[in-house]
Amino acid sequence: MKILYLTIELIVGFFSLFIIVKFVGKKIISQISPFTFIAAIVLGELLGNALYDHKIGVFYIVYSMTIWGGLLFLVEYLSQKFLAFRGVVEGKPSALIKNGIVDREALMKNRMNVNQLQSLLLQSETFSIREVAYCYLEVNGSISILKKSKYQKTAQEDFNIPSKVVSVPVTLIRDGEVLWDEIFDIGFNESWLKSQLNNQNIIDYKDVFIAEWLQGDGLFVQPSRNKIGTMHALFLMKGRL
Template sequence: MKWLQLTLELVIGFILLFAVVKIAGKKLISQMSPFTFIAAIVLGELLGNALYDDHIHLWYIIYSITLWGAMLLLVEYASQKWLSFRLWSEGKPTLLIRNGAIDYEALKKSRLTLNQLQSLLRKHETFSIREVAFCFLEADGEISVLKQADHQKTTREDFHLPPHPVYVPVTLVRDGQLLRDELMELGKNEQWLTAELRKQGVPSWQDVLIAEWLEGKGLFVQTYRPSEGKMPKQQGLKEES
């Protein structure tokens, strides 16, 4: 009887957690603010503690997770509705470095040491304070860095090169499965894909680990067993004509 009750509680708890996470949105998963970080921990603790306590009935689990999920949604709604509430619940970014100079008072208020600041900067490929023009500590604990002009990466504009359009790659086959919706959005059909694969010596999309289309570059294909020492094949646009 206990095994049956535990199984039932696990299944219902899993469904409720899944529903709350889906409804609450990606912010709960990414833990974009201190509130969502705590909310995610409490949500897991509510279910975990309830499952292994014999004195807590199934209905208490359903009620507690449902109520917690409803409060999460209420806070999210209030954050979207009122800017003042959003600033209070999520906080504002803190400027730690201004015009290349560290704001020591802001650093102390954020409970950060210089060692921690340098560690965070290194994660952004910044190994010296002198490279930084501005640095913000975001609400989720990450930092945003704007480097000095001399240390910024070059762009096409720096070389006076004409701009070119940017396209999003579209995955057409993944794990041997044809993604028909993506193929239709691209304006292609299965016959076209089969013909393109055969140009690269692949008889069927079922043999493909991943196939990706990029406008201007053509079709990139990798099978489950690529030839040893060879790069995955890529069909250029010139070869298609």
């Protein structure tokens, strides 16, 4: 008898889940927002717990999944009708890099650090921050990247461009902390680093948000926010003089 009940519950649960997914839409499968991610988990838990709880019958399985599916459909319907409601439920992308500059406030707002940003860039086949003009963190946790024009993909054979040796960029300073092991690994020392920073009017390591070395392209440095403001003020003063 238990086998019969379990078989019926499985069949009912299977078709109920199928109907809800078809009715609500494919977004619950792709989980393109935090809400759909949580909704998919809860929907699976409702069905799984109901199947293995002998005190719950077929009626309760259908009832719980119908209520949950109805709520999902209501939220999706309101999201399509009202833009403000859509913004609350789904959220909106955050610009992590603007005009080639990493937005530290956006990183902090999204509870991210430079390491995590670099990891996401690597997963998108972008090995250096210097390549990025704009980077957006989507609501599902993925990133969208617009590269600077000179880093956008072109077919070398179309322009008869000779192949060059490919080098991996190395992060030397991150959040004001010098990564000495990385510097020594590429054959440089402290005096070289100070010289490179002095060429960009930076004296203290703590004034550097991120510094990255790429063979053949030199040192890329983004100062911290306070340092950027100071450098801009000095530039204006020199212009007036």
